[in-house]
Amino acid sequence: MKIHKAIALFSGGLDSIIAVKWMQNRGYSVHSVFFKAPYIFPERALHYASKNNIELEVIDISEDHIKLLDNPVYGFGKYFNPCIDCHGLMFKKAAELLPSRNADYIISGEVLGQRPKSQRHDALDSVGRLSGVKDLIIRPLSQNLLSDTLPLREGWIDKQDMLSIHGRGRYAQLALAEQLGIVDFPSPAGGCLLTDRNYCLRIKDLKKHQQDTLENIELLAWGRHFRLDNETKLIIGRDEAENEVLENMFRNGTKLQARDYMGPVGFITGNASYETLSLALSIFLLYHPKAPENAAIEIWKVIDKQLTQHTVKIATKAKKELNKDYLISY
Ligand code: SF4
Structure with a gap:
């Protein structure tokens, strides 16, 4: 039987560490990537990936990310951060990697309702639409609160392995970190330099x-x-x-x-x-x-x-x- 592999968007933050470790812990195959640009640095992600035994591939998407700043579909956050479009682009870039990394779907550590602008229900939908591969996205931490996508419908992953975390609190994530043996993770940080x-x-x-x-x-x-x-x-x-x-x-x-x-x-x-x-x-x-x-x-x-x-x-x-x-x- 074919083993379906996920590409994980890995930022180095706790949620993305949990998403990867949770899936691996449940026996799923995961390949983690970090997308960098001149204002999105990989050092923190590399550090916490290594601390948590996660292999991480860093991919430069500078040219595409800079273009995105010209006219982001969903505009900018408080400063010059086009977070919804940025997430959309990262999923799109991950989708381009699927064939060469022998992967079938994409996961991220996004949590429904955690960020006021970029992780609301409609924002997650917008991210999916921008990516062009909405049906291949799984957000393990909140997936049970979201519509089933292809990996669930096809049984590549089991719905029972998905979680129902939402909101801005961190209690659920801290408990999961302990359960998964994640001892080294950063405190919540702002965003990239665009913020x-x-x-x-x-x-x-x-x-x-x-x-x-x-x-x-x-x-x-x-x-x-x-x-x-x-x-x-x-x-x-x-x-x-x-x-x-x-x-x-x-x-x-x-x-x-x-x-x-x-x-x-x-x-x-x-x-x-x-x-x-x-x-x-x-x-x-x-x-x-x-x-x-x-x-x-x-x-x-x-x-x-x-x-x-x-x-x-x-x-x-x-x-x-x-x-x-x-x-x-x-
Ligand atoms: S803070 Fe920066 S890296 Fe993070 S989503 Fe927003 S634009 Fe992208």
Whole structure:
């Protein structure tokens, strides 16, 4: 008899851990995946997957997710989070994986009524419709409160193995976690970076200037960001770790580093005019408290991550507070 396998949408949160462990515990075969984008990071999911002996495949859906931000069918949440469309896309992407992963249906840890916008009854229906595979979705934690879908009708899974959890409380999940031996799980967290106010300001700025390419969006999670003019932005690392990440990620534009003083690195995206470069240098120098009013800044052209032309310019520190006029977000 064919064993029907599920692909699990795994976020790393308690509900998704329970969904996977519950199904596995009942003898079902489950392949867990995490879908990442420049503002949806896999680290937490990988950590809790490993803590709970769950094998996890990470798949990059950046391009599709960024497109979705243009005009989500069900709009945005409080910030720039199109949660219903996002869930719909993730199910759709999981459905595309079914043949290659020898899987037949998709499960998730969604709980009916847990989130006011994205997990109401009608929202779960909308997610299903957007996915194009509504009839292949099983939500083990709440499935007994939902309509039967193909895996139940066909007997691939037993209705008695499904649960009836609903609402925002966590008692049922905590009891299940104990029953399943899940000891390591995160406390409830917000969402991805699209639910962060500062991050939203940055991504909205890119969209406003029609610069919301993958390359630009990937830089948004690190550093302070300044809008210098319609073409150009300045990014300055906030600490050593961010300097390092930015150095590794920055692909095209201009890199700045003070020649004689310790401090952050800076990056300019786009082609800076002479005036804009001077402005960038003077703001950049403000973040070098030990540097005098005038100091030498090394400037490299960066092409495909390679440092090419190198020049040095003497910059004059901007007036204190001037940086705030250009700061998109801290
Ligand atoms: S918080 Fe972010 S990752 Fe989570 S559903 Fe909403 S948009 Fe998607």
